[in-house]
Amino acid sequence: MQLPRKLCATFVLPVGLLLLCSCSQDAASPTDLGSSGGTANASATGGDTSAAGTSIGGATGNGGARSNNGGVAGSGATSGGASSGTSGAGAAAGNASASNACSKANATCSGSNTGCNVGSYYLFDNQWNCGASSGNDCGPESAYGCLEGNTVSWVATSNQPAGNTAVLTYPAVQDNFDSKPLLSSFNTISATFEETSPHVGDYEVAWDCWFNDNANELMVWVDNYNQAPGGKKVATNVALGGRSYDIWWAAGSGTSGYLVFYATATFTSGTVDLLQLFEYAVTNGWLPASSTVNQLSFGIEICSTNGQDATWSFNNYSITAN
DSSP: OOSOBTTBOOOOOTTOOOOOOOOTTTOBOTTSOBSSSOOOOOOOOOOBOOOSOOOTTOOOOOOOOBOSSOOOOOSOOOOOOOOOOOOOOOOOOTTOOOOOSOOGGGOSEEESSOEEEETTEEEEEEOTTOBTTTTBOOOOEEEEEEEETTEEEEEEEEOOOTTOOSOOBEEEEEEEOTTOOBGGGOSOEEEEEEEEOOOOSEEEEEEEEEETTTTEEEEEEEEEESOOOSSEEEEEEEEETTEEEEEEEESOSSSSOEEEEEESSOOSEEEEEHHHHHHHHHHTTSSOTTOBEEEEEEEEEEEEOTTSOEEEEEEEEEEEEO
16 A cells, blocks of 8 residues: 555545555554564655556546555546467566567657556556655656556556665556546446566565545555555455455555455466456455445555666556446
8 A cells, every 4th residue: 555654555635644554574554553573663744645547538637646555537438458468478587577569669658757648548657756845855757658458557666775674655647537436337347457576675566456535445465575454364265256365454554444355376477357356356355345446556655776776577468347
């Protein structure tokens, strides 16, 4: 999440919501929801609020301060986009970046700590926990993205201090729902992706999903490198959509609930039935049955890159929601 918890994550949604997130194994949520064993640290102030961008639909998006989890609903309608193939790109070691059809030269847009529309999606390099207000001296970071038919490819490069254990940034692609549709009105919410990570420092690749005017945050961690969720583990090896998840839950910490589906086996490509996970959360009382959907975003919560440039590449990303 985006709360600076141990800085985990803190979001500053447009409503100044504080979220949790964990960084490194000793990270804990700001409300003492200890992540895997750490003590709670100061909370961050920046937010992962999403911008007013448009979800598949096409209006322009304005970036906002967003914290790694938590965004603000944008002005778009429900997403649409066909899912694409899932051949994985393989993991790149160290600073090496993976091959990606999207290059800076042909990018639809690019920026550092800013956001822009890539088709019906909103790409936001959200450096939410950096600067004087947060007390964190962050290194350089930027992102750029390309529209490829109904899918998006994008690349983020970051250089964050060695040993840092607070989530500093959350570069991500957002799908925003300003109409706040009921979760129960959807028949399908699924996402397809391919990603390659640098395997240095401290980060995790995850969906960060916001509900009920950003009061509820639900994350899906697919590729974790030295982080631990906040809250308490409440379920183990839950089989959903052909994959297994451990589930972590925190009832408070500035929100009405923070939930993490933590993949027990890392996967870097494929299709995820997000609606099945959301419905499982409703069935178990972690998400209200009357929930409305604000934002679905996919990106990287970055704590550290060991003081060197590190690059994440995402190919053929799309969400189908109807």
